[in-house]
Amino acid sequence: MAKHILAALVENRPGVLARVANLFRRRSFNIDSLSVGRTQRDEMSRMTIVMESDSAEADRLVKNLYKLVDVVHVDHLHSQPSVVREMALVKVRATSDNRREVIQLCDIFRARIIDVSAESLVVEITGEEEKLENFTELVRPFGIVEMVRTGMIALGRGGHTLKDEGFKPNRSRAAARSNVL
Amino acid sequence: MSDEDAATNREAVNPEAVNPPDGGADAVVLTGAEIVCECLLHEGVDIVFGYPGGAILPTYDALTKYPQLHHVLTRHEQGASHMADGYARATGKVGVAMATSGPGATNLVTGIATAMMDSSPIVCITGQVPTGAIGSDAFQETDVTGITLPITKHNYLVTSIDELPEVMREAFHIARTGRPGPVLVDIPKDVQIQEAEFVYPTEPIQLAGYSPPKTARARQVAAALELIRKSKRPIILAGHGISMAGANEELAQLAEKAQIPIALTLLGKGAISEQHPLCLGMMGMHGGAEVNHAIQQADLLIALGMRFDDRVTGNLATYARGSRKIHVDIDPSEINKNVTVDVGIVGDLGEVLRQLLDRVERRPNKAWFDRIAEWRADSELREIVRPAEAPQHPAVPEGKLLGAQVIRDLFEFTAGGAITVTDVGQHQMWEAQYYQHERPHSLITSGGLGTMGFGLPAAIGAKMSRPDQEVWAIVGDGGFQMTMMELATAVQERVNVHIAIINNGFLGMVRQWQEFFYEERYNQTPMVNPDFCKLAEAYGIPTVRVTERGQIEEAVNASRAQTGGPTLIDFVVEKEEIVFPMVPAGADLDDMIRRPTPAEFERQQRERAAAAEVAEAETTELEAPAAAAALGSRFGV
Numbered sequence: 001m002a003k004h005i006l007a008a009l010v011e012n013r014p015g016v017l018a019r020v021a022n023l024f025r026r027r028s029f030n031i032d033s034l035s036v037g038r039t040q041r042d043e044m045s046r047m048t049i050v051m052e053s054d055s056a057e058a059d060r061l062v063k064n065l066y067k068l069v070d071v072v073h074v075d076h077l078h079s080q081p082s083v084v085r086e087m088a089l090v091k092v093r094a095t096s097d098n099r100r101e102v103i104q105l106c107d108i109f110r111a112r113i114i115d116v117s118a119e120s121l122v123v124e125i126t127g128e129e130e131k132l133e134n135f136t137e138l139v140r141p142f143g144i145v146e147m148v149r150t151g152m153i154a155l156g157r158g159g160h161t162l163k164d165e166g167f168k169p170n171r172s173r174a175a176a177r178s179n180v181l
Numbered sequence: 182m183s184d185e186d187a188a189t190n191r192e193a194v195n196p197e198a199v200n201p202p203d204g205g206a207d208a209v210v211l212t213g214a215e216i217v218c219e220c221l222l223h224e225g226v227d228i229v230f231g232y233p234g235g236a237i238l239p240t241y242d243a244l245t246k247y248p249q250l251h252h253v254l255t256r257h258e259q260g261a262s263h264m265a266d267g268y269a270r271a272t273g274k275v276g277v278a279m280a281t282s283g284p285g286a287t288n289l290v291t292g293i294a295t296a297m298m299d300s301s302p303i304v305c306i307t308g309q310v311p312t313g314a315i316g317s318d319a320f321q322e323t324d325v326t327g328i329t330l331p332i333t334k335h336n337y338l339v340t341s342i343d344e345l346p347e348v349m350r351e352a353f354h355i356a357r358t359g360r361p362g363p364v365l366v367d368i369p370k371d372v373q374i375q376e377a378e379f380v381y382p383t384e385p386i387q388l389a390g391y392s393p394p395k396t397a398r399a400r401q402v403a404a405a406l407e408l409i410r411k412s413k414r415p416i417i418l419a420g421h422g423i424s425m426a427g428a429n430e431e432l433a434q435l436a437e438k439a440q441i442p443i444a445l446t447l448l449g450k451g452a453i454s455e456q457h458p459l460c461l462g463m464m465g466m467h468g469g470a471e472v473n474h475a476i477q478q479a480d481l482l483i484a485l486g487m488r489f490d491d492r493v494t495g496n497l498a499t500y501a502r503g504s505r506k507i508h509v510d511i512d513p514s515e516i517n518k519n520v521t522v523d524v525g526i527v528g529d530l531g532e533v534l535r536q537l538l539d540r541v542e543r544r545p546n547k548a549w550f551d552r553i554a555e556w557r558a559d560s561e562l563r564e565i566v567r568p569a570e571a572p573q574h575p576a577v578p579e580g581k582l583l584g585a586q587v588i589r590d591l592f593e594f595t596a597g598g599a600i601t602v603t604d605v606g607q608h609q610m611w612e613a614q615y616y617q618h619e620r621p622h623s624l625i626t627s628g629g630l631g632t633m634g635f636g637l638p639a640a641i642g643a644k645m646s647r648p649d650q651e652v653w654a655i656v657g658d659g660g661f662q663m664t665m666m667e668l669a670t671a672v673q674e675r676v677n678v679h680i681a682i683i684n685n686g687f688l689g690m691v692r693q694w695q696e697f698f699y700e701e702r703y704n705q706t707p708m709v710n711p712d713f714c715k716l717a718e719a720y721g722i723p724t725v726r727v728t729e730r731g732q733i734e735e736a737v738n739a740s741r742a743q744t745g746g747p748t749l750i751d752f753v754v755e756k757e758e759i760v761f762p763m764v765p766a767g768a769d770l771d772d773m774i775r776r777p778t779p780a781e782f783e784r785q786q787r788e789r790a791a792a793a794e795v796a797e798a799e800t801t802e803l804e805a806p807a808a809a810a811a812l813g814s815r816f817g818v
């Protein structure tokens with residue numbers, strides 16, 4: 001078992017996200033996180049999929065993703081040198097008594113405080129998964145009021161990119177294009 | 182399907198289409214509905230199976246302007262999707278089904294799922310409520326693209342008339358290429374009504390995320406050749422992919438050149454003639470015992486266009502344990518899915534087999550064939566279907582007509598030349614065991630989904646696709662009643678399909694499981710049936726009832742002599758016949774329930790009689806269980 005990070009370039013057609021999500025459910029893939037966002041090209045979105053599994057299972061997911069007509073390219077970033085980041089917003093209980101302590105922790109982690117109120121702070125923290133986890137563990141004793149994580153996003157380092165050359169957007173379809181939802 | 186078929190499809194483009202595919206013609210203004218019809222013509226479609234309704238009505242109205250598109254009115258949309266499927270399987274051409282929104286579309290679903298499981302190329306066109314009403318729970322609105330998402334190769338909701346021609350073209354392209362499959366196109370009513378300039382797109386189809394593989398990598402070919410060269414007990418497992426790729430000739434050549442026996446999956450029947458000396462017959466749950474033994478004892482499996490379904494592997498943990506494995510398939514996701522292989526090759530089977538053929542070499546091993554021959558001799562001892570005049574297996578009840586005999590005789594009296602289309606159940610397995618197929622696409626059956634009700638409509642579709650061929654629908658009394666309303670379609674269209682009902686008064690296959698695994702509690706499997714002959718006569722269909730083996734030839738000949746429409750034979754067969762051999766679900770592939778040999782059978786009978794005497798002497802209140810045991814023992818179970 002290991003953490004596998006897959007990146008998929010998909011055409012921005014209606015229903016693509018549903019197709020990918022359905023694939024997870026239908027073939028019972030256990031997904032840790034999925035994040036979807038725009039890319040350098042209007043017609044394409046990029047999905048980052050993280051799963052805890054053996055490599056045969058990750059392989060199976062890659063092959064099944066490729067079967068979807070809207071999926072242009074899939075890469076197993078685990079096997080490539082890549083940069084991986086995730087962001088979390090954490091609302092930590094912090095009153096005048098302990099606010100300084102929390103701020104100190106944030107400094108150490110290079111986390112930013114983006115909202116302050118009498119009872120709490122909202123902290124923005126970006127980094128690899130481990131860093132986010134360490135941070136949340138350390139602030140947990142103060143009380144985490146609520147929190148949200150984006151899921152991981154990743155890019156290959158240097159010259160390593162997801163292939164999209166073959167892809168030319170379709171004239172008449174461009175008009176009808178919408179987002180992946 | 183082969184490139185050749187794809188080419189035929191393209192050439193079949195109708196000359197009367199507004200814009201011939203070579204382009205050049207001026208654009209014309211057409212409605213969305215007319216564009217759909219134009220696109221169908223460009224794809225070489227000649228028949229559409231369907232059922233009208235509000236949301237698809239503009240397209241039905243447009244059809245009146247396109248007499249080249251023959252529309253077949255089914256009696257249920259499930260019939261339409263099965264007919265399109267049968268049509269497709271008989272030729273490799275794409276079958277087309279059409280239905281209205283909501284209930285019309287949901288009725289297609291079983292047929293779509295059936296086509297998906299067996300990789301059959303069909304395109305389903307459904308009407309949808311107008312774009313503005315989508316999502317409002319409008320009258321007869323269903324999220325059809327949502328419902329069919331997991332059971333289509335791809336689907337589309339067309340939201341603008343501008344994308345309609347491209348979507349239609351992509352739909353057919355995706356359905357027929359690579360690993361074929363069903364594609365659904367959902368078209369809102371307003372899109373069908375809108376008008377737009379229509380120019381048939383001529384540029385090559387651009388689908389960045391879709392490019393079916395062709396040839397294998399040289400390294401993999403070399404690895405496969407090395408395994409073949411070194412093998413002592415190899416066996417080829419030939420699946421549906423062989424005939425779909427048109428690689429039948431290459432398969433025969435490979436087997437002959439390397440002297441490797443071939444086992445067939447159910448849908449692989451027809452991949453090579455079953456008369457071919459290297460063809461062993463069907464493998465799996467109801468496959469030949471010698472075939473399953475050979476697979477378990479092999480030192481090399483060469484799996485070609487098959488997917489290691491649980492019905493052919495049995496217990497995966499003990500499946501062909503001593504063998505290396507080569508797997509060739511066009512779908513990469515099939516490789517290492519159920520069975521981990523040594524060499525996985527992704528590509529078109531025709532191409533890959535030609536790559537292998539160039540350099541394949543292997544020293545034949547007579548001992549391997551001798552072993553298989555021994556297993557086969559043992560199977561023959563246990564055989565229940567013998568010529569009428571030969572001494573019968575003692576387990577055959579006197580004077581009873583067996584389903585297995587019906588199929589064997591049908592094979593004989595049609596000279597093995599028919600296209601047979603089966604339903605699902607015992608009769609399907611008897612057809613697989615006793616009807617020896619010679620040509621590709623000559624057995625049409627629902628293998629993957631096992632859809633009861635498939636037989637009759639698929640046979641109608643097959644006959645309409647291949648009017649030159651003799652077509653038999655071999656159906657059970659249960660499954661027939663699931664889609665028997667299509668008798669009317671066959672009559673209305675004067676489709677000359679011969680229907681053989683293997684009428685055992687039971688959901689026979691389920692009854693068999695109850696006999697073996699549920700202590701003979703026959704819950705909900707006996708059926709009170711209508712008089713099938715009278716039923717068919719109500720449609721004006723000529724019928725015969727057969728109750729004895731001696732009547733089969735005449736009945737079959739009488740059916741074959743009829744040409745103007747469907748015929749029906751009601752074969753009233755033994756109610757409690759068993760399909761042997763049987764690998765219980767999940768058991769090891771060579772752990773089969775066998776019919777006893779005549780000697781074993783007689784010994785069992787003697788032992789039972791002795792035991793019964795003892796029991797009677799000891800107690801008098803055991804009557805019910807003893808009766809049940811006697812029932813279960815008729816075939817030596």
Ligand SMILES: Cc1ncc(C[n+]2csc(CCOP(=O)(O)OP(=O)(O)O)c2C)c(N)n1
Nearest residue numbers: 606607608631633657658659660688689690
């Ligand atoms: C639509 C559907 N429902 C249920 C089943 C489960 N099933 C498999 S075989 C069978 C019995 C079929 O009976 P019949 O059509 O009379 O054929 P027989 O086995 O008697 O030859 C049933 C109920 C199925 N395959 N398909």
Ligand SMILES: [Mg+2]
Nearest residue numbers: 657658687689
């Ligand atoms: Mg029956």
